[in-house]
Amino acid sequence: MFKTKYGIRLRGIRLRVTLALAIFSIITVGALAVSLYFASDDIEEAHITQIMKTEMNHVIHHYRQHTSFTPQVGSSLRSYMIHNGTDDSHLPDYLQRLTSGSHKIFHYGEEIRILVRHADDAKFIVAYQIGLHEQRQREFRFLVVLSLITVVAIAFLIGYLLAGLLVKQVTDLAERVKRLLPANHNAQGLVSNNIQCVSLSQPGQDEEVAQLARTLEDYQYRIVRMLQREQEFTANISHELRTPITAILTSCELLLAEQNLSSKAYTRIKNIEAVSFRMSEQVQALLFLAREQALGTMEPVAIAECVYDAVEQFCEEIYKKNLALDVSIKPGLVLTLNRQALYTVLVNILRNAVQYTEQGFIRISFNNKCLSIADSGIGIEPAFMPFLYERFFRGSKKTQGLGIGLVIVKRICDYYDWKIEVDSTPGNGAVFHILFP
Numbered sequence: 001m002f003k004t005k006y007g008i009r010l011r012g013i014r015l016r017v018t019l020a021l022a023i024f025s026i027i028t029v030g031a032l033a034v035s036l037y038f039a040s041d042d043i044e045e046a047h048i049t050q051i052m053k054t055e056m057n058h059v060i061h062h063y064r065q066h067t068s069f070t071p072q073v074g075s076s077l078r079s080y081m082i083h084n085g086t087d088d089s090h091l092p093d094y095l096q097r098l099t100s101g102s103h104k105i106f107h108y109g110e111e112i113r114i115l116v117r118h119a120d121d122a123k124f125i126v127a128y129q130i131g132l133h134e135q136r137q138r139e140f141r142f143l144v145v146l147s148l149i150t151v152v153a154i155a156f157l158i159g160y161l162l163a164g165l166l167v168k169q170v171t172d173l174a175e176r177v178k179r180l181l182p183a184n185h186n187a188q189g190l191v192s193n194n195i196q197c198v199s200l201s202q203p204g205q206d207e208e209v210a211q212l213a214r215t216l217e218d219y220q221y222r223i224v225r226m227l228q229r230e231q232e233f234t235a236n237i238s239h240e241l242r243t244p245i246t247a248i249l250t251s252c253e254l255l256l257a258e259q260n261l262s263s264k265a266y267t268r269i270k271n272i273e274a275v276s277f278r279m280s281e282q283v284q285a286l287l288f289l290a291r292e293q294a295l296g297t298m299e300p301v302a303i304a305e306c307v308y309d310a311v312e313q314f315c316e317e318i319y320k321k322n323l324a325l326d327v328s329i330k331p332g333l334v335l336t337l338n339r340q341a342l343y344t345v346l347v348n349i350l351r352n353a354v355q356y357t358e359q360g361f362i363r364i365s366f367n368n369k370c371l372s373i374a375d376s377g378i379g380i381e382p383a384f385m386p387f388l389y390e391r392f393f394r395g396s397k398k399t400q401g402l403g404i405g406l407v408i409v410k411r412i413c414d415y416y417d418w419k420i421e422v423d424s425t426p427g428n429g430a431v432f433h434i435l436f437p
Contacts (some may be wrong), residue, residue, distance in 0.1 A: 052115045059124055249277065
């Protein structure tokens with residue numbers, strides 16, 4: 001979670017810087033591109049008008065010098081002259097009966113601009129096919145759009161690279177924060193009041209980044225100090241609790257070894273021993289919850305033997321309720337795991353199974369790396385499923401307990417990457433499945 005969180009934040013900063021630079025480039029270049037895009041119309045229109053006026057003035061000037069002047073006809077620009085009183089029927093259809101001024105017509109899908117002027121008892125006509133202008137305008141507009149796209153792409157690329165340089169110190173700091181441990185003696189560190197912490201500030205950092213690094217170092221120091229105080233407290237409380245519990249258990253063993261004990265006294269001593277043993281387990285489980293440290297070492301474990309050890313302390317209650325106990329596990333089945341952790345999980349699940357089952361059975365089986373504990377008890381209400389692994393939650397007020405048994409089970413399973421699943425129908429018992437990796 002820590003790694004993902006910081007990775008997303010830093011990528012977000014880099015992308016925001018990139019987008020800011022890209023948007024600025026898009027707005028600047030886009031405004032210029034739009035101006036050129038629409039200005040090209042005015043430029044071409046002015047160019048067309050200038051060509052036609054120049055041609056018209058040229059024709060009139062030569063006519064005035066030589067009345068017998070005959071305008072030349074080009075492929076795109078054509079000039080015509082009609083003497084006063086002469087019929088214009090010899091002209092193309094689209095040039096006949098035009099009044100003085102500028103005209104725009106379309107002939108066979110091509111736009112033609114026409115300028116008509118009367119001078120010196122003659123009618124002058126200039127017709128200009130503007131197809132080349134339109135083609136050039138289309139090419140220019142395509143070039144403008146292509147340039148805009150290219151500039152945007154370059155802006156994104158350069159912006160991303162520049163943003164990477166800008167946030168590099170922050171990303172380096174985040175990488176060091178990701179690798180933080182409560183006491184990392186392998187890395188370059190700083191010592192304050194005999195507490196080893198990882199140094200986050202580095203030479204050459206910008207002032208803002210260095211200030212952030214110093215703040216994180218101070219926060220790291222306080223976290224490490226808090227963890228040390230918590231570990232010292234749990235170690236002390238563990239010692240203080242285990243010492244009297246051990247004394248009680250030892251006394252129970254010595255008393256049970258006495259001769260001529262009455263059955264009533266024997267029963268009471270056994271109850272004290274059972275309660276003390278359970279208290280010892282709860283102390284160990286609470287320490288695991290507080291510190292999340294391994295309960296033991298990884299070793300080959302005979303699953304059936306561990307199951308029978310966990311069942312042993314519930315045999316008397318199972319016998320009193322006349323429950324059928326069925327253990328279907330091959331004696332030679334061995335898995336490499338933490339035996340104490342598995343034993344703690346089994347004890348907590350079995351305790352619930354025995355408490356919530358008044359008649360019927362308790363079945364324990366193993367198949368394809370899946371250990372299943374089933375009972376025929378009252379089952380679990382669907383509304384209780386989301387709260388099953390919450391601390392101090394109990395499905396029934398009639399049973400004893402602190403409501404942390406399944407919390408311990410879930411924490412241990414998560415710690416060792418075991419997967420736990422529950423199938424239950426109210427009134428028909430529950431089945432807990434523990435899947436080993």
